[in-house]
Amino acid sequence: MMKRRAFTASVLAAVPAMCLMGATAFAQDLREITFVQPSPSAINSFPVFVAIGEGYFAEEGLDVTVEAINGSGAVLQALSAGQAHFGRPGPGPLIAARSRGVDAVHIYNVAARSNFGISVEENSDYQNIEELRGKIIGTGTADGAEVGFARNVMSSAGMIAGEDFEFLTVGDGGPATAAFLNDEIEAYSASTADTAILNQRGMKVRDITPAEFGRFFGNGIATMADTIANDRELVEAWSRAFARGHAFALDDANREAVLAHLAAGNPQEGEDPEFQSALFDAVRSKTIPPEGSPHLGWYPAEVWAEWQDALVAGGEISAPLDDLDAAWTNEFAAIGSEAAGG
Structure with a gap:
C-alpha cells in the first residue's frame, strides 16, 4: 500500500501576489497528478519538492501529490497500473520491466552521475570488489x-x-546497520543518501566501487509511453516545472529556500539541519551532468547500452530489448531545460 505524503503543488503561499479568492479559483482548476518515489526521502527527489514549494507545478496547472513506496520495482508497478503519472525508478529496473512488456519510458536523467556504490565497513579488510567473491551483499x-x-x-x-x-x-x-553488526552482510549496495545515513548513525562505511562506474547514471523520471502519446501536454508541463525546480536548487543563492521546501516534504529529514544540508549537497552533486552534456536531464545513449549489456550478463534479462531507444528520450529534458533557462 502506498503511503500518501501531504505535500502538494497547490500550496499557494508560493504565489503571494494572488488574492485569496483568486487563489481558491486557481486551486480548483489544477489537475491532480501523482508522483511516486522509491523511498520517503524528499532530498532524493529534491527537484520535485522545490518545484512544488516554488509554485512551478501550480503555474503549469498541476497539483502534485507525492507518494513514497518501496523501491524502483514498486514505482514501475504503480506507473503501469495507472496509480501514478510519474515516478523515479532506476534504469536497470526499467529495462527489466520493459523486457516483461511494461512500456515505461525515462524522460529526465536526475542522477546523471552514479548515485549508488558498494560499501564495506570502514575498518574491514576489503579493498576491492574482487574480494567480495563468495560474500553476501x-x-x-x-x-x-x-x-x-x-x-x-x-x-x-x-x-x-x-x-x-x-x-x-x-x-x-x-x-542495514544491524545487518553489518550481526555479520549478516559483508558489503552493502546503497545510494549516496543511504550511505550518508549509515555514516551519520555511527556505522562508518567506505565505497569500494571501481571509479569507472561513476558514468552509470541512476534513478530518473519515468512515465508510461501511453501518457507521452495521449497526454503530451501533461508530460511537457511536468518537464518544465521539474527542470525549473532542479535549476533553482542548483543555485546556492536559493539554498535556504530549498532546504525549507525539503523540510516541508519530509520533516524528519529537516530535524537535523546540519545533516540535512550535508545530505542535500551529496545528492545534488550527483545530478550535475558530466562535461559535454548539452543540458540538465540529458541521457547518453552509450550508457543505456552498457546498462543493458550488464543486465544481460548478470542474467537479469534473458536478451537485449528489441528497441532499447524506446526506453528513454531526451526530448522532454530539452523542453524542460529551455523553460529553466538553459
Missing part, C-alpha cells in the same frame, strides 16, 4: 536500482549473483 530493497547497479559492478569482475556472491535484502538505515 546487502540491499535496501529486493528489486530496486541498487540491486541492478551491484549486479553491473560485480559482473564486471566475472561474478554472477547466486553463484559467486549473494544478495540479501536488509532494508536501509537502522536495519
